[in-house]
Amino acid sequence: MDEKEVQKDLADAILSYDSVAAEKAAKAAIKMGMDPLNAIEKGLSPAIEDVGDKFEKMEIYLPELMLAADAMRTAMSLLLPLIPKDKAVSKGTVVIGTVQGDIHEIGKNIVSNMLMASGFNVEDLGVDVKTATFVEEAQKANAKIIGASALMSSTIGSQKDIIDYLTSMKIRKKHAVMVGGGPTTGQWSKEIGADGWGEDAATTVKLANKLIKRK
Amino acid sequence: MANAKVVFLSKDEQDLIHESSLKSLNDIGMMIRSDSTLKMLSDSGADVDYSKKVARIPEEMVNEALKKAPRNIRLCARDSKNDMRIPTSGPPYAATTGLGVYVRDMDTGEKRPSTRKDIADFIRLGDGLEGVDFLWTSITATEVPQVTHGLHELWTALQNTTKHVNGVSVMSAEDSRKQVELGSLIAGGEDELRKRPLFSVICCSIAPLSFEGGAVEGMVELVKAGIPIMSMSMSLSGGSSPVTLAGTIANANSENLASLVITQFAAPGSPHIYCSSSAPISMKTGMINYMTSEQPLIAAGLGQMARRYGIPSMVGDWGINDMDTPGIPHPFTTVLGITLSTMTNTDLVSGIGGIDAVKGVAFDQAVIEASVWRNVRAYMRDVTISEETIALDVVKEVGHGNTFLTHPHTARNFKKELFFFDEKTLGWEATLSDSMVPEARAIAKSILKEHTVPALDDEIVRSGNEIIERYEKDAKG
Numbered sequence: 001m002d003e004k005e006v007q008k009d010l011a012d013a014i015l016s017y018d019s020v021a022a023e024k025a026a027k028a029a030i031k032m033g034m035d036p037l038n039a040i041e042k043g044l045s046p047a048i049e050d051v052g053d054k055f056e057k058m059e060i061y062l063p064e065l066m067l068a069a070d071a072m073r074t075a076m077s078l079l080l081p082l083i084p085k086d087k088a089v090s091k092g093t094v095v096i097g098t099v100q101g102d103i104h105e106i107g108k109n110i111v112s113n114m115l116m117a118s119g120f121n122v123e124d125l126g127v128d129v130k131t132a133t134f135v136e137e138a139q140k141a142n143a144k145i146i147g148a149s150a151l152m153s154s155t156i157g158s159q160k161d162i163i164d165y166l167t168s169m170k171i172r173k174k175h176a177v178m179v180g181g182g183p184t185t186g187q188w189s190k191e192i193g194a195d196g197w198g199e200d201a202a203t204t205v206k207l208a209n210k211l212i213k214r215k
Numbered sequence: 216m217a218n219a220k221v222v223f224l225s226k227d228e229q230d231l232i233h234e235s236s237l238k239s240l241n242d243i244g245m246m247i248r249s250d251s252t253l254k255m256l257s258d259s260g261a262d263v264d265y266s267k268k269v270a271r272i273p274e275e276m277v278n279e280a281l282k283k284a285p286r287n288i289r290l291c292a293r294d295s296k297n298d299m300r301i302p303t304s305g306p307p308y309a310a311t312t313g314l315g316v317y318v319r320d321m322d323t324g325e326k327r328p329s330t331r332k333d334i335a336d337f338i339r340l341g342d343g344l345e346g347v348d349f350l351w352t353s354i355t356a357t358e359v360p361q362v363t364h365g366l367h368e369l370w371t372a373l374q375n376t377t378k379h380v381n382g383v384s385v386m387s388a389e390d391s392r393k394q395v396e397l398g399s400l401i402a403g404g405e406d407e408l409r410k411r412p413l414f415s416v417i418c419c420s421i422a423p424l425s426f427e428g429g430a431v432e433g434m435v436e437l438v439k440a441g442i443p444i445m446s447m448s449m450s451l452s453g454g455s456s457p458v459t460l461a462g463t464i465a466n467a468n469s470e471n472l473a474s475l476v477i478t479q480f481a482a483p484g485s486p487h488i489y490c491s492s493s494a495p496i497s498m499k500t501g502m503i504n505y506m507t508s509e510q511p512l513i514a515a516g517l518g519q520m521a522r523r524y525g526i527p528s529m530v531g532d533w534g535i536n537d538m539d540t541p542g543i544p545h546p547f548t549t550v551l552g553i554t555l556s557t558m559t560n561t562d563l564v565s566g567i568g569g570i571d572a573v574k575g576v577a578f579d580q581a582v583i584e585a586s587v588w589r590n591v592r593a594y595m596r597d598v599t600i601s602e603e604t605i606a607l608d609v610v611k612e613v614g615h616g617n618t619f620l621t622h623p624h625t626a627r628n629f630k631k632e633l634f635f636f637d638e639k640t641l642g643w644e645a646t647l648s649d650s651m652v653p654e655a656r657a658i659a660k661s662i663l664k665e666h667t668v669p670a671l672d673d674e675i676v677r678s679g680n681e682i683i684e685r686y687e688k689d690a691k692g
Contacts, residue, residue, distance in 0.1 A: 061498035063453070101386075103248070103427050106454045110501040153314045154384055157361035182503075183316050183355075185574055187326055200500035 003034050010043030010075060014051060017067035019074045026075040036079040037087060044079075048072050048117050056202070062110065069113035076116075090121035092212045095138040096147035097125035098181075099158035104151035107181060110201045111147065118205050120212075131161045138175050145176045145211050147204070153183040160192040167193075176211040180204055216304055216597045221558045223515035224464075229523050232461070232516070236469040237274045239424070244271035245473045248428035252435060252477060259480045277472050280479035286525045288443055288486040290349065291411040293401065293669075294377035299348060301488070301527035301562040306592035308562065309533050309585075311341045312569025312576060313351035313383040313417075314368075319541065319570060319577040321656050326539070326575060329354035333576075334371045336663055337568065340578055342376040343666035344567075346585030346592075349379040351417075351565055354576050362690040365390060366683050369414060370397050374676065375668050380414040381445070381565070385433035391416075393686050395440040400675050400682075409441030417445045417490065420470040422455035431477065438478040443486035445529050445563075446474030451503055452495035452513070460509055464516040467491045471517075475526070488563070489521035489528040503572070506537055506545060511555035518560030527563075531556040533588055534566025534573070541570065541580040541652050543587070543644065558595055578663070582655035586640040593634035604632075 006029045013022035029039040051068040054060045094115050098108050105127045116122045123141050125133060138146050150156040159179045166172040179189050180198035189197035195211055198204025224232065244262075246269050247253055253270055257263040262271040290299040299308045317326045318333045334354055341347040352368040359367045365384030372380045385391055394416065395405065402408035418434035420426050437444055448470035450456035456466035471489050478487045494503055494510040504510075514530045521528035535553050538544045557564050566573075567588065568581030598604075609624040619625050643651035670676075 058499065062496075062501055063458075063498065101427075101429070103421055103425065106451075106496075107501055153316050153355045154361065154364060154386060156316070182572075183314075183574060185317060185326070185571075187328070188316065191328065200502060202500070 001028065001032065003032070003038065006032065006034060007039065007043035010039060011047035013075065014044060014047035014068050014071050017064055017071055019067075019071045022071040022075040023078065026078040030078065030082065036082045039079055040076070044072060044075055045119070052118055062201075065117070066110065066113055069117040072117055073113075091119045091209070092145070093121040093123060093141045093143040094145040094147055094208060095123045095125060095134065095141055095143040096149070097129035097134060098127040098149045098151070099155050099162070100128060100130050101158065102150050102152055102155040103127040104149070104181070107151065107201075108147075108149040111149070111180065111198065111204045114201045114205050115147075115208055118209070120208060131158060131165050134162050135165055135169065135171075135175075139171070143175060145178060145208055147178045147180070147198070147208075150179070150181040150184060156181070156183055156188065159184070159194065163193050176214065178204060178207055178211065217600045218305055218595055218597050219558060220518075220560055221511060221515040221555050222519070223512055224519050229519060232465050232468055232520060233523070235465045236472050237277060239465065239469040240272040240277065240473055240476075241274060242271070243424060244269040245420075245470075246425040247431055248426060249431050252426070252431050255435075255480060256477070272473060272476055276476050276480070280472070280476040281524055281526075283479040283483045284475055284487050284524075284526055285484055288488065288527050290379045290415055290443060291413055292349070292377055292379040293373070293413060295411075297348075297378045299379055299563075302522075303562045305597040306595035307531060307557060307564045308348035309346060309567060309588050309592075310349045310381055310563065310565040311337070311347060311351045311353045311567045311581065312534055312565060312573055313353045313381075315354045315569060315571075315573060315575045316357060317575040318354065319539070319575055321578050321659065328357040329576070330358045331356045331367055331371045334368055335375045337576055337578065337581070338372045338375040339666060339668055340581055340659060340662050341567070341585075342378055342668050343662040344581065344585040346588040347378070347567055347581070349381055349563075350376050351381045352383050353568065360687055360690070362386070362390075363683055363687050366393050366397065366686065369394055370679050370683060373397065373401060373414065374671055377668060382414055382416040385416055385418050385430055385437065387429040388432040388436040389686070390429075391433040391436035391440075391442075393682055394437070395442060396682050397679050398442070400678050401671060405440060412442050412486070415443035415445060415486075415488070417447050418474065419447045419449065420474060422448055422450045422470060423466055424470060424473070434474070435477065435481045438482040438485035438487070441482070441485060443488060444474075444478060445488040445490035446471050446478070447490040447492055447529075449503070450491065450493040450513075452493075452509060453498065454496035454501065454503075456493070458495070460512055460516070463493055463495075463509075463513050464520070467493045467513070467517055468520050471521075487526065489517070489524070489526045489530070491517045491530045492532065493517070505532060505534070505572075506549035506552065508552055511552050511559065514556040514561065515559040522560045528561050529563035529565070531559050531561035531564040532566045533557055533564045533584065534569045535584060535587070536570050536580055537572045539571035539575065541577045541583065541655065543583065543651070554591055554594075557591070578659040579652055579655040582658045582662075583643070583651060586637065586655070587644065590636045590640055593636070596634065
C-alpha cells in the first residue's frame with residue numbers, strides 16, 4: 001500500500017462512520033512510517049470537513065455526524081501523540097463541561113464532538129463540573145475558550161459564576177466563555193457577560209470559530 | 216360514561232413494556248447519586264453498588280410500590296372549590312407552562328429576564344383565566360440567589376392564586392423542608408398541609424435511568440410530608456432513550472417505576488403522579504422536539520401504562536407555541552399532535568402561556584391557549600351512553616321521517632348535549648387573524664387590572680419571607 005491508499009482509507013473510514021476502519025487505517029499509516037501530519041491533513045481532515053458540509057446541507061443528520069466524529073477521534077488519538085508539540089494541528093483548545101449541580105450531558109457531548117470534528121482540541125470535563133475546575137483546567141490546557149452547558153433553570157446561574165470567577169482572578173480576557181443549554185438565551189448570555197450563546201451545536205461551532213480568531 | 220381517548224398499545228404490548236421495565240430496573244438498575252437513598256433502597260431489598268451508585272431494583276419491590284401507591288389523589292387549593300380530584304374521566308386539568316427564564320413584555324414586545332413581580336402577575340392572570348385549572352410556578356425568579364429561587368417562586372405563586380400550585384424546582388432535602396414550611400404556614404400546620412396539600416412538585420429523573428442527588432433527596436423529603444410529587448421522565452428518543460418509540464416508552468415507564476419505588480418505600484401511600492415530558496430530539500440540532508408525530512404516541516403509550524397501574528398521570532402537553540412571539544404560528548399538522556397528546560388518559564396537562572420551547576412566557580399567549588383549550592377540551596368531555604340518552608321513546612314519538620327539532624326532548628337537552636365553541640376564539644384560529652394577539656393582550660390587561668386574589672394574612676407573608684431570608688443567610692454560611 002502506498003501513502004495515497006492509506007490516506008484514502010482514512011478518509012473512507014470517516015465518510016462511512018466506521019471507528020474500527022479508522023483505527024485500522026491509522027495504525028497502517030503509523031506502521032508504514034507516514035508523517036502523521038500528512039495522515040491528518042490529507043486523509044482525515046478533508047473527510048470530516050466533507051461530513052460537516054453534508055450536515056449543513058441536511059444531507060446527513062446528527063447520528064451520522066456523531067459517528068463520524070467518533071471515527072475521527074479514534075484515528076486522532078493514535079496520530080496526535082506522534083506529532084511534535086510545536087507543529088500543532090488543532091485550531092485551538094476548548095475546555096467544555098456541564099456546570100455544577102447539573103448532570104445533563106447529551107447536548108454537551110454533541111457540541112463537544114462537533115467542535116472536535118471541526119478541528120478543535122476539546123478537553124471535555126464531563127458533568128457537574130465545579131466553577132473552579134472549569135477555570136483551572138482552562139489555564140492548564142491553555143484553552144482560549146471555555147464552553148459551559150446548563151440544562152436547568154436552577155443551574156444556569158453557575159455559568160455566570162464562571163465569568164465572575166475569571167473576572168475576580170483578573171484573567172477574564174484570557175478565556176472566551178460560550179454558554180448553551182435548554183434554558184439559556186442570547187439575552188442571558190449578554191446579561192452575564194459571556195462571549196456568546198450557542199443556540200444549538202452548529203451555531204456553537206460557528207461561534208467557537210469566531211472566538212478563536214478574536215485572540 | 217364515554218369519552219374519547221387515543222389508544223396506542225394493545226394489552227400484550229403493555230405487558231411487554233411492563234416486563235421490559237422490570238428487567239431494566241433489575242438488570243441495568245438506576246444510578247442514584249445519593250447514598251442515603253441508595254441505603255434506603257438497599258435496606259428494602261435492592262442490590263446496591265455504592266461505588267457505581269447503582270441500585271438494581273427487583274420485581275417484588277416494584278410490585279409492593281404499586282400496591283402501596285394511592286389510586287386517588289386530591290390536589291388541593293387555597294380555595295377548596297378549586298381542588299382537583301384525579302384520576303379524571305373527562306378532559307384533563309390544564310396548567311400553565313414552566314420553567315421559563317424570560318417574559319415577553321406586552322407593552323414593549325421586549326424579552327426580559329423574569330422576576331418575582333412577573334411571577335405574581337402571570338400566576339394572577341392564570342388565576343383569572345377559566346381555561347387554567349392549576350398553576351405551575353412557570354417562570355424563574357432571576358433576581359434572587361440561585362439557592363432560593365425555587366422557594367421564592369413557590370411562595371410568590373401561593374400568594375397570587377387560590378388554585379393549586381405545581382412547583383417545578385427541587386434542589387435538596389433542605390430546600391424541600393423549606394417548601395413544606397412555607398406551605399404549612401398557609402395550611403395552618405404540617406398536618407393540615409398533609410391533609411390538604413396546597414402544592415405539588417415535579418421531581419425529574421434524568422434519562423437514561425439516573426437521579427441527581429439533591430433532587431432525589433428533595434423528593435424523599437416532600438413525600439414524607441405528604442406533598443404529592445410528579446415523577447417526570449424526559450426520555451428523548453435518540454438522545455436520552457432509544458430512538459424507537461417502544462424504547463422511549465419503556466424507558467420513561469422504568470424511570471417512573473423507579474421513582475415510585477423510592478416514594479413508596481420512603482413514605483408508603485404518599486401521593487405519586489406518573490409523569491413524562493418525552494419526545495424525540497431533533498436529528499438536526501439535538502434539541503427536544505415536541506412538534507412531532509411521535510410525541511402524542513409516546514404520551515398515549517405512557518397514559519395507558521399509568522391507567523394500567525391505576526396511578527394518576529401527567530403525560531400530555533398543552534403548549535402550542537414553540538416560537539418566541541405570541542400567537543399560533545404552527546401548522547395544523549403539529550398543533551393536532553399536541554392536541555392528541557391531551558387525549559391520552561392523562562389527568563393533568565401543562566404548557567399554557569409558554570413560548571420559545573418553554574424558555575419564556577407571554578401573558579397574551581396564556582390567554583390564547585387558555586381560550587383555545589376551552590374549545591378543544593370539548594372533544595374529551597364525558598358523554599352519557601344510556602337507554603335514556605339513546606332515547607328510543609322519543610324516536611317512537613317523533614315517528615318515521617319526521618323532525619326532532621320541534622320535539623321538547625331537543626329543546627330540553629341540546630344545551631346539555633352539544634358543545635358550543637367560543638366563536639371569538641374560533642375566529643382567531645380560522646383566519647390566523649391580525650386580531651388574535653391584540654385581543655388576547657387586551658383580555659390579559661383587563662384581567663391583570665381587575666382580577667384580584669384574596670391576600671394572605673400579613674403575618675403569614677412575613678413569616679414566609681423570614682423563612683426564605685434565613686435560608687438564604689444559612690446557605691451563604
